[in-house]
Amino acid sequence: MGEEVKLFRTWSSPFALRIVWALRIKAIEYETVFEDISNKSPSLLQCNPVHGKVPVLLHNGRPIAESLVILEYIDEAWKQAPLLPVDPHERAMARFWAKFGDDKVLGSIWSVFIKQGKEQEEAMVPAMENLKFLEEELKGKKFFGGDTIGFVDLALGWLANLIGLLEEIVGLKVVDGEKLPLLSAWMQEFGDAPIIKDNWPARDRMILKFQALRDATIAAASK
Amino acid sequence: MADEIMLLDWWSSMFGMRVRIALVEKGLKYESREEDLNNKSPLLLEMNPVHTKIPVLIHNGKPICESPIIVQYIDEVWKDKSPLLPADPYQRARARFWADYIDNKIFQLGGKIWTRKGEDREAAKKELMECLKILEGELGEKPYFGGENFGFVDVSLVTFSCWFYAYESCGNFSIEAECPKLIAWTKRCLQKSSVSSSLPDPLKIHDFVVQLRKKFGIE
Numbered sequence: 001m002g003e004e005v006k007l008f009r010t011w012s013s014p015f016a017l018r019i020v021w022a023l024r025i026k027a028i029e030y031e032t033v034f035e036d037i038s039n040k041s042p043s044l045l046q047c048n049p050v051h052g053k054v055p056v057l058l059h060n061g062r063p064i065a066e067s068l069v070i071l072e073y074i075d076e077a078w079k080q081a082p083l084l085p086v087d088p089h090e091r092a093m094a095r096f097w098a099k100f101g102d103d104k105v106l107g108s109i110w111s112v113f114i115k116q117g118k119e120q121e122e123a124m125v126p127a128m129e130n131l132k133f134l135e136e137e138l139k140g141k142k143f144f145g146g147d148t149i150g151f152v153d154l155a156l157g158w159l160a161n162l163i164g165l166l167e168e169i170v171g172l173k174v175v176d177g178e179k180l181p182l183l184s185a186w187m188q189e190f191g192d193a194p195i196i197k198d199n200w201p202a203r204d205r206m207i208l209k210f211q212a213l214r215d216a217t218i219a220a221a222s223k
Numbered sequence: 224m225a226d227e228i229m230l231l232d233w234w235s236s237m238f239g240m241r242v243r244i245a246l247v248e249k250g251l252k253y254e255s256r257e258e259d260l261n262n263k264s265p266l267l268l269e270m271n272p273v274h275t276k277i278p279v280l281i282h283n284g285k286p287i288c289e290s291p292i293i294v295q296y297i298d299e300v301w302k303d304k305s306p307l308l309p310a311d312p313y314q315r316a317r318a319r320f321w322a323d324y325i326d327n328k329i330f331q332l333g334g335k336i337w338t339r340k341g342e343d344r345e346a347a348k349k350e351l352m353e354c355l356k357i358l359e360g361e362l363g364e365k366p367y368f369g370g371e372n373f374g375f376v377d378v379s380l381v382t383f384s385c386w387f388y389a390y391e392s393c394g395n396f397s398i399e400a401e402c403p404k405l406i407a408w409t410k411r412c413l414q415k416s417s418v419s420s421s422l423p424d425p426l427k428i429h430d431f432v433v434q435l436r437k438k439f440g441i442e
Contacts, residue, residue, distance in 0.1 A: 050324065050357065062313055069319045076312035088299040092287045099289060100273060133273055 005030035006058040008044050010037060012201050012209060014158035015067040016055035021154050022071055024195045026078045068098055071151060083151040097137060097144060098155035105130045105156070112174060113166045113210075114217040120172070131180055138182040142189060153190055159183075160191040161200050162210075169211050228253035231267050231279040233260055234423055235431055237330065238290035239278040240382035243421035245294045248373075249301040291322050294378055307375045321361060321368065322379040328354045329383050337393040337432050338441060348394045352401055359405040366411060373415060377408075381418055384409040388425035389432040 007023065007030055009016030023030050035044055035054050047056045047063035057064045057073065064073045075083045084091050108130050111123040134156070137144065144152035163175050164187075177184040190196055230246070230253055232239040246253050258267055258277050270279045270286035280287045280296070287296045298307045308315050332354065335347035358380065362368055368376035387398050387409075399406040412418045435441075 059313070064313070064316045064320070066320055066323050069316050069323060072319065073312055073316040076315065088296055089282075089285050089287065091299065092292050092296040095292045095295070096287075096289055099292070 003029075004058070004060050006033055007031070008033045008035055008041075008047065008056040008058070009054050010035055012206060013054055014162060017199060017201075018067050018154045018157060019055045019057060019070050019074070020199050021149075021157065021195060022074045022083060024199070025083070025149065026074065026081050028074070028078055068095075068102070068155060071154060075151070083145075083154065085145075085150070094145075094151045097134075097152045100130075100133070101152075101156045101159075105134070105159070109159075109163070109166070109174065112172070113170060114214055114221075116218065120170075124174075127174065128179075131175065131183060135180045135183045138186055143186065149190065149193060149196075153186075157190060157196065160187040160196070161206075163187065165203070165206050165210060169207065169214060226251070227281075227283050229281040230255050231258050231264075231270065231277050231281070232256065233258055233277050235428055236277060237382035237386065240385075240421050241290045241378050242278045242280060242293050242297070244378050244382070244417045245297045245307060247417035247420060248305040248307065248378075249297060250304060251297075251301065291319075291326065291379065294375065298375070305373075307369075307373075307378060309369070309374065318369070318375045321358070321376045324354075325358070325376070325379045325383075329380070333383065333386055333390050336390045337436065338439070340441065344394060348396055351390070352396075352398070355398060355402045355405055359402045362404060362408055367408070373412065373417075377412060381409060381412045382422065384412070385422040385425045385428050389429040392429055393432065393436075 005023070005028055007016070007019055009020070009032060011034060033041070033043070035041060037054075040052060044054070044056060045052050047058060048054075048065045051065060053065070055065075055067055055070060057070045059073075059077065064070050071083060084094055105127075108123070108127040112120055112127050115123050141147075143149050144156065159175075167174055175184055175187065191200075228246070228251055230239070230242055232243070232255055234257060243255075256264075256266075258264060260277075263275055267277065267279060268275055270281055271277075271288045274288060276288070278288075278290055278293060280293045282296075282300070287293045294307065308318055329351070332347045332351040336344055336351065339347065365371075367373045368380070391397055413422070
């Protein structure tokens with residue numbers, strides 16, 4: 001039976017990248033629909049009427065939204081190359097770390113990125129605390145998933161790309177190889193894995209985009 | 224070997240209530256420990272070092288944190304009784320989507336209604352009603368969000384219902400007036416012993432909120 005798989009994404013969304021990686025890891029054929037956030041297509045709005053956001057996965061005409069929900073769906077609908085472990089407690093821990101990434105790590109890193117001077121220094125404190133928890137979690141493991149890339153690696157994967165970019169833009173080292181050796185090593189291993197590496201968005205375009213975002217946020221905050 | 228189940232909880236937490244409901248649905252015996260959130264126990268700090276929050280489920284010594292994750296864990300371990308998530312992957316994805324929606328909206332908006340004043344409160348009220356209407360639309364004509372059976376989304380939302388009276392009093396509005404089907408659904412859920420035994424009396428929640436407002440000087 002022919003499967004129809006479509007992914008609505010933008011060129012830069014780290015959440016959509018999770019889905020690209022998952023589909024590639026499971027060798028699922030799919031069609032990409034690139035969206036312009038300032039001019040969303042009627043299809044996207046129909047598929048995700050509640051949030052109107054990307055990514056959305058359309059599988060045989062049925063839409064699934066919210067990237068971590070989509071990842072679990074992909075893992076359940078296509079059994080090859082499993083992303084989540086089998087043991088219920090390990091699954092719960094994987095879900096926990098993925099949620100921690102989205103609820104805490106992302107916001108704390110972003111705060112460091114959009115602030116300056118003393119405020120930026122203060123923002124580094126919770127960011128570093130959060131990164132230390134991830135460092136602890138990597139003890140004895142190559143990836144968060146163990147020997148192979150798994151659910152948590154895909155969920156936290158944005159770190160492997162964005163951290164380097166943000167550090168370059170603000171001129172500040174956030175993931176220091178001495179203070180966070182395991183996390184640094186993971187960023188390298190994960191970032192260089194073929195499926196992951198092939199799909200990073202264009203670096204120079206990302207730098208321009210995030211520089212502009214930083215400038216705009218700082219300008220708005222000083223009004 | 225008998226399972227050892229402990230729940231670190233706080234009586235008025237909608238999130239703790241979700242876990243209580245799930246445990247009762249599965250017919251499980253457990254020890255409940257009420258935490259003092261102003262003086263967290265060493266056990267809580269050890270079992271949830273990242274967030275130091277309740278609820279925490281401790282199963283045979285291993286902790287599980289974050290209520291939607293705990294409920295899914297309970298559903299996966301004790302899968303033969305009262306399944307909370309459906310079997311079909313697409314339906315499961317829909318259930319997770321709506322549970323995520325509830326988590327991102329209801330707590331913050333409800334919280335603003337009793338902690339803020341004036342325009343902030345009015346804006347939160349308006350947005351809360353919009354969200355509840357969307358949820359009412361998703362319920363449709365079904366008896367439960369889970370369809371014929373009480374499920375994951377029902378567990379996720381019903382625990383807010385004991386807070387509705389407090390929100391309504393603080394915000395001076397009626398949820399039933401705009402979402403009658405949703406309130407009918409809450410009453411249907413309360414007929415289940417797992418729900419009625421897990422949710423405190425809305426009047427008790429209301430009095431608690433009044434006390435807190437006095438303490439923090441909120442009108």
